[in-house]
Amino acid sequence: MQIEVTVNGKPAVWEVDNDAMLAETLRTHGFLSVRKGCDTSCCGLCTVWLDGKPVLSCTVLSFRAQGRQITTIEGLQPQAEEFARILAAEGAEQCGYCSPGFIMTVLALKQEISNPSEADIIHYLTGNLCRCTGYLGQMRAIKKYLGVA
Amino acid sequence: MKWVGKPIAKTDALAIATGRPVYTDDLSVPNTLVIKLLRSPHAFARIKAIDTIAAAKLAGVECILTYRDVPGVRFTQAGQSYPEPSPYDRLILEDLVRYVGDEVAIIAAVDEKTALRAMELIKVEYEVLAPVLDFETAHEHPSTVHPESDLYCHFDIGMDQLNNIVASQNIEKGDVEAELARCEVVVEDTYYTQAQAHAMMETYRAFSYLDHTGRLVVITSTQIPFHVRRKLSRALEIPAGKIRVIKPRIGGGFGGKQTAAAEIFPAIVTLKTGKPAKLIYERQETFTCTSSRHAMRLKVRLGADRQGYIRAVDIQGLSDTGAYGDHASTVFGVVGEKTLPLYNKTKAVRFTGRVVYTNKMPAGALRGYGATQGAFALESAVNKLAAELHMDPAELRLKNIIRAGETCLTYGGKLLGSSSLDRCIAQGKKLIGWDEKYPRREMGQSKVRGIGMAVTMQGSGVAGVDTASIEIRLNDDGNYTLLTGSTDMGTGSDTILAQMAAEVLDTSLDRIIVHAADTDISPYDPGSYASSTTYVTGMAVVKAATDLKQQIIAKAAAFLETPPEEVAFDGQTLRTLAGDREISLEKLAELLVLGIGKSQLTAYATHGSNISPPPFIAGFAEVEVDWETGKVELIDYVAVVDCGTVMNANLARIQAEGGLVQGIGMALYEDVRYDDKGRMATDSFMQYKIPCRQDIGQVRVQFEESYEPTGPFGAKSLGEVVINTPSPAIAHAVYNAVGVSITSLPITPEKVFRGLGNR
Numbered sequence: 001m002q003i004e005v006t007v008n009g010k011p012a013v014w015e016v017d018n019d020a021m022l023a024e025t026l027r028t029h030g031f032l033s034v035r036k037g038c039d040t041s042c043c044g045l046c047t048v049w050l051d052g053k054p055v056l057s058c059t060v061l062s063f064r065a066q067g068r069q070i071t072t073i074e075g076l077q078p079q080a081e082e083f084a085r086i087l088a089a090e091g092a093e094q095c096g097y098c099s100p101g102f103i104m105t106v107l108a109l110k111q112e113i114s115n116p117s118e119a120d121i122i123h124y125l126t127g128n129l130c131r132c133t134g135y136l137g138q139m140r141a142i143k144k145y146l147g148v149a
Numbered sequence: 150m151k152w153v154g155k156p157i158a159k160t161d162a163l164a165i166a167t168g169r170p171v172y173t174d175d176l177s178v179p180n181t182l183v184i185k186l187l188r189s190p191h192a193f194a195r196i197k198a199i200d201t202i203a204a205a206k207l208a209g210v211e212c213i214l215t216y217r218d219v220p221g222v223r224f225t226q227a228g229q230s231y232p233e234p235s236p237y238d239r240l241i242l243e244d245l246v247r248y249v250g251d252e253v254a255i256i257a258a259v260d261e262k263t264a265l266r267a268m269e270l271i272k273v274e275y276e277v278l279a280p281v282l283d284f285e286t287a288h289e290h291p292s293t294v295h296p297e298s299d300l301y302c303h304f305d306i307g308m309d310q311l312n313n314i315v316a317s318q319n320i321e322k323g324d325v326e327a328e329l330a331r332c333e334v335v336v337e338d339t340y341y342t343q344a345q346a347h348a349m350m351e352t353y354r355a356f357s358y359l360d361h362t363g364r365l366v367v368i369t370s371t372q373i374p375f376h377v378r379r380k381l382s383r384a385l386e387i388p389a390g391k392i393r394v395i396k397p398r399i400g401g402g403f404g405g406k407q408t409a410a411a412e413i414f415p416a417i418v419t420l421k422t423g424k425p426a427k428l429i430y431e432r433q434e435t436f437t438c439t440s441s442r443h444a445m446r447l448k449v450r451l452g453a454d455r456q457g458y459i460r461a462v463d464i465q466g467l468s469d470t471g472a473y474g475d476h477a478s479t480v481f482g483v484v485g486e487k488t489l490p491l492y493n494k495t496k497a498v499r500f501t502g503r504v505v506y507t508n509k510m511p512a513g514a515l516r517g518y519g520a521t522q523g524a525f526a527l528e529s530a531v532n533k534l535a536a537e538l539h540m541d542p543a544e545l546r547l548k549n550i551i552r553a554g555e556t557c558l559t560y561g562g563k564l565l566g567s568s569s570l571d572r573c574i575a576q577g578k579k580l581i582g583w584d585e586k587y588p589r590r591e592m593g594q595s596k597v598r599g600i601g602m603a604v605t606m607q608g609s610g611v612a613g614v615d616t617a618s619i620e621i622r623l624n625d626d627g628n629y630t631l632l633t634g635s636t637d638m639g640t641g642s643d644t645i646l647a648q649m650a651a652e653v654l655d656t657s658l659d660r661i662i663v664h665a666a667d668t669d670i671s672p673y674d675p676g677s678y679a680s681s682t683t684y685v686t687g688m689a690v691v692k693a694a695t696d697l698k699q700q701i702i703a704k705a706a707a708f709l710e711t712p713p714e715e716v717a718f719d720g721q722t723l724r725t726l727a728g729d730r731e732i733s734l735e736k737l738a739e740l741l742v743l744g745i746g747k748s749q750l751t752a753y754a755t756h757g758s759n760i761s762p763p764p765f766i767a768g769f770a771e772v773e774v775d776w777e778t779g780k781v782e783l784i785d786y787v788a789v790v791d792c793g794t795v796m797n798a799n800l801a802r803i804q805a806e807g808g809l810v811q812g813i814g815m816a817l818y819e820d821v822r823y824d825d826k827g828r829m830a831t832d833s834f835m836q837y838k839i840p841c842r843q844d845i846g847q848v849r850v851q852f853e854e855s856y857e858p859t860g861p862f863g864a865k866s867l868g869e870v871v872i873n874t875p876s877p878a879i880a881h882a883v884y885n886a887v888g889v890s891i892t893s894l895p896i897t898p899e900k901v902f903r904g905l906g907n908r
């Protein structure tokens with residue numbers, strides 16, 4: 001079927017299979033920042049925004065995006081880079097494979113919760129797994145980025 | 150020092166963090182064939198018949214391969230230097246399948262859907278055989294996992310094929326039995342460590358195509374590009390020179406990608422079809438059809454005198470390698486190598502035992518590589534000994550640990566070059582509040598807190614075997630290119646190698662281009678494993694950079710018409726000592742590639758080490774145990790590490806934190822489990838729990854630097870040693886809290902609860 005979407009601010013018309021998932025559709029159209037890590041919506045790697053809210057694109061049927069705004073990290077490069085620099089200064093990106101999904105969630109957190117506590121941050125980001133860093137460096141980076149103690 | 154030790158961000162940090170297309174699948178091209186693998190539903194079976202006719206007729210199916218269509222040369226997937234100590238015990242496809250998930254057929258089609266549809270149309274008739282599932286009785290099982298006559302070992306690793314024994318070990322120094330008989334205190338226990346999954350975020354994957362000259366190019370997420378090339382060459386029966394292996398960015402490895410689990414399948418499809426092909430493992434395949442940590446049973450006997458000097462160490466082991474012997478003998482050997490030298494007041498030490506084949510997913514390399522298993526057993530026994538002696542376990546260790554300048558029974562007279570383990574213990578005690586908290590504090594409401602500790606060691610590279618080369622070029626613009634075959638899997642090793650080169654060449658990081666790793670371009674490197682990159686490859690960097698610097702000075706001397714001793718080089722400008730003449734590096738570089746009789750400067754160095762200097766770590770855990778449920782909560786974990794000179798403060802810290810958290814996962818809940826038919830029950834992140842953000846309490850890391858005389862700038866390794874202490878330290882903390890001694894991992898609430906009942 002055909003869907004009309006807005007991706008990173010640009011309109012697009014895509015032909016998608018009825019059972020296609022958004023993560024794969026996005027990759028097919030060149031949005032290679034979108035990664036998959038689990039096949040069971042457990043890991044958070046495929047996180048993109050749908051109408052400004054983070055979703056797991058591996059379990060969103062592509063046709064569900066009909067008429068909606070999709071945002072990937074390609075569309076948020078200045079904001080992503082700002083946080084990525086802080087993350088990198090901590091050494092906390094390691095393999096980087098989970099970073100785009102993680103950063104999309106961090107940027108959403110920033111929009112959604114002002115002055116979050118450590119518990120708020122952990123709660124918001126629990127669905128974003130990382131096997132390299134042990135999360136502690138990521139937390140240090142998030143706190144610096146958000147300016148919270 | 151300007152660069153070494155500094156908390157510099159990784160050179161590839163922004164690209165990988167912001168989602169640039171730099172990983173294997175990002176580099177595949179349109180119209181690439183998609184591969185799916187039909188896998189065995191049985192733990193042990195012989196394929197009687199296989200019918201692919203209907204599947205092959207399906208539109209869009211490009212090729213289907215079964216055991217009849219592949220070369221019949223046995224090989225190993227284990228990524229080790231040639232000649233590998235792992236047995237050549239597998240074929241690309243075989244009519245005998247040895248675990249649930251073993252490959253039966255390779256299907257390549259225009260897209261994934263078509264490949265999956267074709268898979269359903271393949272009919273296989275199996276003769277189901279009795280599987281060997283219990284590793285403790287594998288040696289007496291009537292079934293033989295590897296009955297074939299063409300299995301091949303380069304070395305005598307103590308194989309007894311018909312009895313399912315892949316390797317045996319027997320190392321003894323002194324007379325252990327006599328020494329134990331003389332000891333005033335002897336403790337004994339049997340410890341079990343479970344299989345652990347790597348669970349790196351990027352699953353296994355590889356993509357291949359033929360280049361314009363017909364050579365096979367394989368782009369793969371691997372730690373071992375040169376070993377992959379050699380394996381493909383053997384298994385596919387084509388010369389290695391016809392193969393190029395490229396490693397792009399890797400989304401984590403942890404030793405898993407030291408086993409070549411995926412590459413052979415796209416490679417053979419590309420050779421058969423002439424077309425690009427890719428294989429991306431699903432998460433379930435990554436869990437069930439690649440490798441895990443070797444599960445082990447380790448019986449430990451320790452003997453000591455009343456003063457607390459450990460006089461005898463005896464470890465008898467049994468390791469489960471699963472269906473194939475990848476890393477079987479070497480992982481097992483490391484159990485002994487990294488335990489027996491740790492306490493060196495011994496008069497006799499022994500490590501014996503064997504590794505057995507079973508009909509489960511093969512085991513392989515995983516961070517810690519046997520030292521993790523050995524540390525749980527030995528350190529748990531040392532803690533038991535401390536309790537028996539009524540001695541503070543920290544004091545007991547300080548009495549017995551090997552120190553710099555000392556030797557031990559298994560070192561053959563060689564001296565330990567560096568260690569700050571005593572300082573690590575002292576600092577760790579201070580940080581965790583040992584003297585105030587040991588052994589337990591009642592918290593009220595059925596909660597009690599205990600603290601525990603463990604120390605361990607690892608190695609740095611494979612002594613006497615692995616050798617790395619580095620090339621550094623002075624480019625025509627005055628910048629440098631550093632070529633390496635080592636593989637940064639996220640640790641930042643590319644950056645650390647560049648830091649070392651920048652230090653020697655007195656230049657900045659942005660003037661060094663690091664190129665890794667492409668077997669057509671990179672100098673040989675065994676790859677990144679065995680905690681080797683900083684120590685082994687790093688030393689090659691220091692040698693090559695030093696040589697290049699001398700070459701630059703010599704060339705400048707010729708231009709300045711002065712002897713080389715009269716030239717000073719500050720990284721940018723070359724001046725005579727008198728200060729009357731100078732030439733910039735940039736100008737020199739330009740002149741070196743201009744006109745006749747010139748030559749571009751390039752330095753090349755190879756380094757191998759005949760020793761593998763151990764990094765050390767002291768780990769301290771504080772847990773809270775619930776008397777009513779047996780639940781163990783980790784409150785605080787403190788680790789103090791001796792990795793020699795810290796090369797990059799931030800990267801080292803993250804590397805340590807990440808490894809500790811993996812170790813904490815292993816200690817408390819990570820567990821690869823099988824049902825009674827040999828099917829893995831823990832095949833997704835739903836069933837196999839890795840630590841998530843909510844599971845991490847306080848984890849604190851500090852470094853106590855030592856100086857390793859054989860390492861670059863005094864450095865040793867770091868990557869693996871950090872995973873080893875959580876299991877024994879947390880078990881010890883639980884014991885100190887509630888008196889329950891957990892001897893099998895993971896330390897689940899059920900086990901603690903049962904232990905409380907049995908007290």
